[in-house]
Amino acid sequence: MDKNRIYVFDTTLRDGEQSPGCSMNTEEKIKVARQLEKLGVDVIEAGFAAASPGDFDAVSRIAQEVEKSSICSLSRAVENDIKQAGLAVQNARLKRIHTFIATSPIHMKYKLKMSEEEVIKRAIRAVEYAKTFVDDVEFSLEDAGRSEIPFMKEVMDAVIGAGATTINLPDTVGYRLPTELSAMIKELSDFAGDRAIISVHNHNDLGLATANTLAAVASGARQIEVTINGLGERAGNSALEEAVMAIKTRKDAFGDLYTNINTKELYATSRLVATITGVEPQQNKAIVGKNAFSHESGIHQDGVLKHQETYEIMKPEDVGVIKDSTLILGKHSGRAAFRDKITQLGFDKVSDEELNSAFEKFKVLADKKKDVTDDDVRMLITDESLNQDKIYELDALQISDCSNGVPTAAVSIKFNDELLTDANIGNGTMDAIFKTIDRLTGYSGELQSYNVTSVTEGKDALAKVTTRVVFDETSPSFVGHGLSVDTMVATAKAYIGALNSYLSQKERLAAKHDHQI
Numbered sequence: 001m002d003k004n005r006i007y008v009f010d011t012t013l014r015d016g017e018q019s020p021g022c023s024m025n026t027e028e029k030i031k032v033a034r035q036l037e038k039l040g041v042d043v044i045e046a047g048f049a050a051a052s053p054g055d056f057d058a059v060s061r062i063a064q065e066v067e068k069s070s071i072c073s074l075s076r077a078v079e080n081d082i083k084q085a086g087l088a089v090q091n092a093r094l095k096r097i098h099t100f101i102a103t104s105p106i107h108m109k110y111k112l113k114m115s116e117e118e119v120i121k122r123a124i125r126a127v128e129y130a131k132t133f134v135d136d137v138e139f140s141l142e143d144a145g146r147s148e149i150p151f152m153k154e155v156m157d158a159v160i161g162a163g164a165t166t167i168n169l170p171d172t173v174g175y176r177l178p179t180e181l182s183a184m185i186k187e188l189s190d191f192a193g194d195r196a197i198i199s200v201h202n203h204n205d206l207g208l209a210t211a212n213t214l215a216a217v218a219s220g221a222r223q224i225e226v227t228i229n230g231l232g233e234r235a236g237n238s239a240l241e242e243a244v245m246a247i248k249t250r251k252d253a254f255g256d257l258y259t260n261i262n263t264k265e266l267y268a269t270s271r272l273v274a275t276i277t278g279v280e281p282q283q284n285k286a287i288v289g290k291n292a293f294s295h296e297s298g299i300h301q302d303g304v305l306k307h308q309e310t311y312e313i314m315k316p317e318d319v320g321v322i323k324d325s326t327l328i329l330g331k332h333s334g335r336a337a338f339r340d341k342i343t344q345l346g347f348d349k350v351s352d353e354e355l356n357s358a359f360e361k362f363k364v365l366a367d368k369k370k371d372v373t374d375d376d377v378r379m380l381i382t383d384e385s386l387n388q389d390k391i392y393e394l395d396a397l398q399i400s401d402c403s404n405g406v407p408t409a410a411v412s413i414k415f416n417d418e419l420l421t422d423a424n425i426g427n428g429t430m431d432a433i434f435k436t437i438d439r440l441t442g443y444s445g446e447l448q449s450y451n452v453t454s455v456t457e458g459k460d461a462l463a464k465v466t467t468r469v470v471f472d473e474t475s476p477s478f479v480g481h482g483l484s485v486d487t488m489v490a491t492a493k494a495y496i497g498a499l500n501s502y503l504s505q506k507e508r509l510a511a512k513h514d515h516q517i
Contacts, residue, residue: 086133189220
């Protein structure tokens with residue numbers, strides 16, 4: 001084992017997705033997994049296979065799609081969980097099962113209602129059973145941040161003896177300070193020696209997740225469990241982009257330590273996850289925030305112009321932030337220029353069908369905007385890849401409203417080569433649109449969240465709408481994406497997109513069930 005290498009374990013698709021409002025369907029998870037592979041992530045925790053049929057489907061399909069990264073499924077120290085995890089990752093070229101049990105006094109007493117001896121026995125059985133499915137088993141001591149070190153040593157000895165190759169010591173509730181966590185990791189890392197890799201998974205309840213992760217690395221941890229944009233339960237997790245760039249930038253502090261992350265893919269990965277989940281990083285977010293490399297102060301601007309390092313400790317291009325190139329696209333630009341632009345932006349695996357569809361949308365946009373920016377093009381391509389399930393497709397929308405009037409929407413939708421048209425009134429324009437779509441399709445959705453942002457600046461900017469809709473009480477919510485210079489058109493597209501995602505997943509799971517029978 002290279003003792004200078006820091007393994008990056010990304011849990012965006014598992015812990016990140018547990019963040020309220022961040023759930024993804026299978027197709028969206030696959031797109032994120034492919035990008036994480038391109039980013040150079042060592043291990044992708046693709047989900048919790050036993051949690052639901054949808055989670056199992058996502059993990060198993062990602063296992064078949066990804067080749068370079070190890071695919072991992074989380075499981076409790078329960079036989080059925082472990083079995084489902086093993087079956088889900090069985091077709092992966094590189095595979096791992098990540099099983100866990102709580103070791104803190106408060107968890108053992110109130111949640112597990114188990115003695116220390118019972119916890120150790122359960123942990124040993126879990127690792128031994130997981131080893132019957134995969135060679136690579138990771139074991140987590142849940143709530144290690146509040147666990148007692150002597151007991152953790154007993155558990156570590158037991159699970160390493162049973163075959164665990166990675167020991168994760170999570171600060172599950174984000175309780176520890178960097179100095180405290182550093183001391184704990186140092187002692188337990190020395191205790192493990194060369195028998196296992198020590199991993200850390202830090203939550204951000206006190207805003208210390210990344211600081212704790214870096215302190216742990218300095219004290220001997222050689223795997224970091226992180227998420228894109230810091231997504232995760234409650235206040236989130238340590239952000240992959242922050243931890244990785246700190247290790248890369250501060251060579252004076254971390255010496256020869258390194259990761260295999262292709263940092264030039266950080267911005268693209270952040271944008272993809274933000275687009276799919278509809279959760280944008282705050283503007284002042286480190287590394288990938290909109291203002292991360294912006295300078296408004298005159299003193300700062302003057303300094304950067306004279307010498308970049310006066311106020312920038314890393315280059316924007318190091319994380320994939322590319323300023324608009326000299327190749328400006330407009331309504332007279334051709335397909336070749338458009339393809340060249342998307343290649344420059346890092347979209348090197350776009351199918352001809354996606355390219356042609358995005359190019360047509362680009363021509364429509366170029367007729368309405370003077371100049372089409374890199375962000376516009378990036379969003380067109382991303383939107384095209386996210387809306388491939390076109391069971392229903394918006395053809396036309398007409399709305400009518402005024403103060404003290406009756407909001408009305410007339411909608412035309414393509415379905416099976418048919419054009420369905422209807423109109424309805426509502427409590428507002430959006431409500432009228434949704435009610436009309438519900439009546440046309442026969443599915444009634446409940447809007448859980450709605451978000452609209454502008455892709456660029458200016459009155460002619462593209463509107464990006466993200467909706468989260470529930471169509472069935474027994475199913476999770478589904479995210480839809482819409483893009484248009486007209487916000488209401490984008491809204492209708494986003495609502496239909498959520499319905500398409502719901503229907504596509506329903507069809508896949510039904511087909512899989514029939515096949516199993």
